[in-house]
Amino acid sequence: QVQLVESGGGLVQAGDSLRLSCAASSGSSSGYVMGWFRQAPGKEREFVAAITWTGLSTSYADSMKGRFTISRDNSKNTVYLQMSSLKPEDTAVYYCAASAYALIYDDVTTYKFWGQGTQVTVFS
Numbered sequence: 248q249v250q251l252v253e254s255g256g257g258l259v260q261a262g263d264s265l266r267l268s269c270a271a272s273s274g275s276s277s278g279y280v281m282g283w284f285r286q287a288p289g290k291e292r293e294f295v296a297a298i299t300w301t302g303l304s305t306s307y308a309d310s311m312k313g314r315f316t317i318s319r320d321n322s323k324n325t326v327y328l329q330m331s332s333l334k335p336e337d338t339a340v341y342y343c344a345a346s347a348y349a350l351i352y353d354d355v356t357t358y359k360f361w362g363q364g365t366q367v368t369v370f371s
Contacts (some may be wrong), residue, residue, distance in 0.1 A: 248272075249279070249345045249360040256341060256365030259333055263369075267328040269343030269362060280346035281319060281326040282358055285339035285367075292342070294353035296328060306351045333369045340364040 250272040259265055269281065282297035296307045296317040305317050316329040326343060344358035 251343045251345065251360060251362035253341065253343045253362045253365040256367045258368045258370065261334055261369055261371045263333050264329070264331040265333060265367060267330070267341055267343075267365060267367075269326040269328075271324040271326075271345070278349070280348060280351055281317075282344045282346060282351075282353075283317060283326075283328045284342045284344060284355060284358075285337075286342070286364075287336075287339040290339075292355050294355070295341070297346070297351045297353070298326065299349075299351060304351060306353065308353070330367075333367075335369045335371050338368050340366050 252270050255267040278300050280297055280299050283295040284292050285295050286292040294308050295311055298305045298317045298319050302319050314332045319326045342364045343362040345360040346357055347359040348357055
C-alpha cells in the first residue's frame with residue numbers, strides 16, 4: 248500500500264508560480280512511475296505530467312509543456328510539480344498518483360494509488 252500526501256496548493260494570481268509536493272510513505276514509492284493529475288469542477292480528471300522511477304523520462308500534457316516541470320527526489324520519497332505562468336484555467340484540485348506500471352501512461356485507470364488532492368486556484 249502506498250500512501251500519498253499532496254501539499255503546496257493555494258490561491259495565486261495569473262502569471263504566478265507554485266510548487267506542489269507529493270510525499271509517499273517511507274520506501275513505498277520505490278520503482279513506481281509517479282504522476283500528477285487535476286480535476287476542475289464539472290470536468291473529468293485529466294493527466295498533467297508523469298515521471299519514471301529514475302527520473303530520466305517524463306511526460307506532459309500538451310497544455311502544460313513549457314510551463315510545468317515534474318521532478319522527484321527518491322531519497323525523500325517526494326515528487327514535485329513546479330508550475331509557472333499559471334492561468335485561471337489551471338484552477339483545479341491536483342492529485343498525485345502512483346502507477347501500477349513501469350512505463351508512463353496518461354490514462355487515469357493505470358494509476359493504482361492516489362493522494363487526497365490539493366486545491367490550486369488561479370485568479371486573474
